[in-house]
Amino acid sequence: MKQRVLIVDDDESVRESLKKVLAGAGYEVTTAADGQEAVTQFVPGQIDLVLLDLNLPFRSGWDVFERLTTQHPTIPLIIITGLPDQYPTALAAGAGALMEKPIDAPALLKTMNELLAEPPEARLRRMCGYQQDTKRLRPLEASAAGRLHTAPIRFRQVSPATQGAAPGRRR
Amino acid sequence: MNTTPFDEHSSQADQAVKESERRYQRLLASVTDYVYLVTVDDGRAAATSHGPGCEAVTGFTPGEFEADPYLWFRMVHEEDRPAVTERAERILRGESPPPLEHRIVRKDGTIRWIRNTVVPRKDEQGRLVMYDGLVSDITERRRAEEQLCDAYSELSQRQTDLKKTLQELTAAHEELKAAQLQLIQAAKLESVGTLAAGVAHEVKNPLQTIVMGLDYLSGDPAPPKENIKMVLSDMREAVARAHAIIQELLQLSAQRDFEMKSEDLNLLLCRSLFLLQNEIVASQTSVARRFGAELPRVKIDRGKMEQVFVNLFLNALQAMPQGGVLTISSRVESFSGDLNVAESVCLQLHHGDPVVVVEVRDTGTGIAEADLPRIFDPFFTTKPVGVGTGLGLSVVKNIVALHGGAIAIRNAPGGGALATVVLKAEPEGRP
Numbered sequence: 141m142k143q144r145v146l147i148v149d150d151d152e153s154v155r156e157s158l159k160k161v162l163a164g165a166g167y168e169v170t171t172a173a174d175g176q177e178a179v180t181q182f183v184p185g186q187i188d189l190v191l192l193d194l195n196l197p198f199r200s201g202w203d204v205f206e207r208l209t210t211q212h213p214t215i216p217l218i219i220i221t222g223l224p225d226q227y228p229t230a231l232a233a234g235a236g237a238l239m240e241k242p243i244d245a246p247a248l249l250k251t252m253n254e255l256l257a258e259p260p261e262a263r264l265r266r267m268c269g270y271q272q273d274t275k276r277l278r279p280l281e282a283s284a285a286g287r288l289h290t291a292p293i294r295f296r297q298v299s300p301a302t303q304g305a306a307p308g309r310r311r
Numbered sequence: 312m313n314t315t316p317f318d319e320h321s322s323q324a325d326q327a328v329k330e331s332e333r334r335y336q337r338l339l340a341s342v343t344d345y346v347y348l349v350t351v352d353d354g355r356a357a358a359t360s361h362g363p364g365c366e367a368v369t370g371f372t373p374g375e376f377e378a379d380p381y382l383w384f385r386m387v388h389e390e391d392r393p394a395v396t397e398r399a400e401r402i403l404r405g406e407s408p409p410p411l412e413h414r415i416v417r418k419d420g421t422i423r424w425i426r427n428t429v430v431p432r433k434d435e436q437g438r439l440v441m442y443d444g445l446v447s448d449i450t451e452r453r454r455a456e457e458q459l460c461d462a463y464s465e466l467s468q469r470q471t472d473l474k475k476t477l478q479e480l481t482a483a484h485e486e487l488k489a490a491q492l493q494l495i496q497a498a499k500l501e502s503v504g505t506l507a508a509g510v511a512h513e514v515k516n517p518l519q520t521i522v523m524g525l526d527y528l529s530g531d532p533a534p535p536k537e538n539i540k541m542v543l544s545d546m547r548e549a550v551a552r553a554h555a556i557i558q559e560l561l562q563l564s565a566q567r568d569f570e571m572k573s574e575d576l577n578l579l580l581c582r583s584l585f586l587l588q589n590e591i592v593a594s595q596t597s598v599a600r601r602f603g604a605e606l607p608r609v610k611i612d613r614g615k616m617e618q619v620f621v622n623l624f625l626n627a628l629q630a631m632p633q634g635g636v637l638t639i640s641s642r643v644e645s646f647s648g649d650l651n652v653a654e655s656v657c658l659q660l661h662h663g664d665p666v667v668v669v670e671v672r673d674t675g676t677g678i679a680e681a682d683l684p685r686i687f688d689p690f691f692t693t694k695p696v697g698v699g700t701g702l703g704l705s706v707v708k709n710i711v712a713l714h715g716g717a718i719a720i721r722n723a724p725g726g727g728a729l730a731t732v733v734l735k736a737e738p739e740g741r742p
Contacts, residue, residue, distance in 0.1 A: 149516075150592060151516040151519075151520075153516070153517070153520040153545050153548065153549055154516050154519045154520055154523075156520075156545065157519070157520045157523035157524055157527065157542070157545060158519075158523055160523070160527050160534075160538065160542065161523050161526055161527050161530075164527065164530055164534065195512060195589065195592055195593050196592065197592050197595065199595075200593075200595060220519075221512075222511060222512035222513075222514075222515030222516060222519075223508055223511065223512050240515075241515040241516065241518065241519040242515060242518035242519040242521070242522040242523075243519065243522065243523075244522050244523075244526055245522075245523060245526030245527070245530075246526070
């Protein structure tokens, strides 16, 4: 059975290009253009992984993130953003990964595979560690919360395509 | 005591004498000229006789002059004696020198200026036998001349001072202009800094499309032909988008002198909004564009005016951290007091002038009444230390004023803040 991915991004060409690549790699893809649509499109049990942009109209990516991780703490979730610095790295820790645009297809597929292969208990553990600090981790308050840097949370951040690409791929 | 008719008569005569004396004194006081006569014998001055007016001018009576033949010469101011002597010699030689102006020391010691004119009288053989002299008291005229001279030299000194001041002012004006441009640039770079992250995000989306497109196109097996065409078109469009937003940012940050060109203000408003796309989405704000149709063009410096609107939009967005509605309207109308921009210096706008009015309204909390009078002051900011320099609005006002326009910011009746920018419309029919 095909794995099902929800892509949430307000940029149509980003959604469509990701959709083509993921469909080509054998995923079943649903898309949402804003936070409200993302919440509507996410049907528990029918989505295996979410790719989420944080800068969204109508309902911010953060709201969607909080709702998904609270209600479905084991859902694999990858934050895709153009502004990784605006969100504390620990925020991404609640998700499976934070990937900075532009993301290349091999790196994205590798991260998705790893997350999907992760046992649900591992995801839950990570999420719980994250959620203890949720209220203090709102993006706007993050810089003021000195404890952020010492939060004992495992996270991974995947570099953008230009940094992670093999030398042979760049011209 | 009884008075006799004789006493009475004597008293009347006394009175008449006194009255006559007073008249004489008055006349004397008003006399400024007198004549004198010099008899010449064998080329030498033999005798002088001074007319009655001499006492008024010199203080000496004709009798005193008669008794003392050298009195007239001693009366001449020491410094002027050589000139007077030289002239007297010329006259005695038979010449007719022009009138001479010199000082005399009056009997009471005061100094007067006189003009001395001489008319020689000659006998049948042409020998000088006597000459008439006319002495005119010209002290008042000299004093007036001296005052005029002083006034003139003071005037020319003032003129020199003024010229110097003007030069200094011109230099100061140039410096001020340079400083003003620097200030505008500094404030602009602050906005550009705020925008940079958003613009980076806006550029990363097209990059994302391009990277994914490349990965898709180089996939194995090769994608279907119709998809290739579509992906390439998306990629091309992504490049154009990234280019456009970078161009816009470069255009805004470029440091240039003022360059006034005829512009479509609606287009300029769209371009300014384009730069803020990311901030608008991030703050969950919706934008209502109420752009007037067929707006006349305005003569403006595009970069500077974009700076004005980017700044006003940023302020509006910052006033609505929880999201809201940013309403931007533009229209043409005749300039009048109803625009409430009277507090803004707008000497170049006159009642009835066709103007383009842009209003930027937010649904934020508005501005505290106490802050309203100071919002255009340099370095006035309600933001925390290190967040804003307080240059933004002061520079905005500056730029609008440099365009001969006006700006006002107040609280809108229904809540939120309302900024009104008024710019002179270009006359119809001119490109």
